[in-house]
Amino acid sequence: MTSWTSTLRLLTVPPHPKGYPSVAGYISSSPDLAVFRKFSTLNAINLLNMQTELMILEAELKEIDTNDDQDSNKRDRLRSWHTMRDKLEEYNNALIRYSQVLALEEPPRRVLKALNGWMNKGGHPATRPLIDVGDEYLNHPCDLMALSGMKAAEAPETPSPVFYYSEDKINQLSNFIALMLAVCLLIGAIASLYYVRTEGLRLGMISVYILLFAAGLSLTTSGKKGEVFGATAAYAAVLVVYISRNGE
16 A cells, blocks of 8 residues: 555656757656647737638638629639638638637636746856747746646655656645545544533534534535535534433
C-alpha cells in the first residue's frame, strides 16, 4: 500500500543551459506545467480578417450571378468559386482549431504560482532564466491555457532544488482530510453530547458543532451554497434527533 509520505513525491528538474532550454526543461518536468498563451485577440483578429475576405468574395459572386448570361461571367464565376473554396476551407479549419484552443481549461492558481516563482528566481536578472519579451507570457492570466488535465507525473532522476507536487496527490490528500474532519465532527458531537445532560449546554454545543461543520464544508469542498446548506441541515437534524432520544 502506498503511504501518504510517498504519494506526495517531489518532481525534480535536471539542469539545463540558461534561456529557453532551462524553461523548456522545467515545463517538461511535469505535465501540469505545460501552460501557454491562447493569443485570443490575435486569433479573433485573424478570424475576422478571413471572415471579411469571404464576405467580399460572397458579394462578388452575387454580382456575377446576376449577370450569368455571358461566357466571360461564367469563367469569372468559376475562378471566384475556386478562390472561395480555398478561403472557406482555410476559414473553417481556423475555426475548428480555435474552438479546440478555447476548450482547453485555464491553469490552476497553484500552477501559475509555481511557474511565476520559478521564472522570477528572486527577481534578480542574473538568476532569471529569461530576460526578454518571452518571459512576460505569464502576465496574461486570462489568456493562458493548460495542455494537461492535471495528470500525475513521474519525477526525473537528476536532482535539482526546484520541486513540484503532483496535483492529483494533493487532491487525494485534501479529500482524505475533509472526510476525516466530517467523521470527527459527527462522532465527536455524539460522544460529547452523551455525557452532557444540561439542556442549555447541549444547545450551545450543538450550535458550535453546526458552525464548525458548515465552515468545514465551505473550506474543504467546492459545493454550492444550497448543497452546503442542505448538508448542514441534515447534520443538525441528526444531532437534534440524537439528543431528543438520548434525553428520554
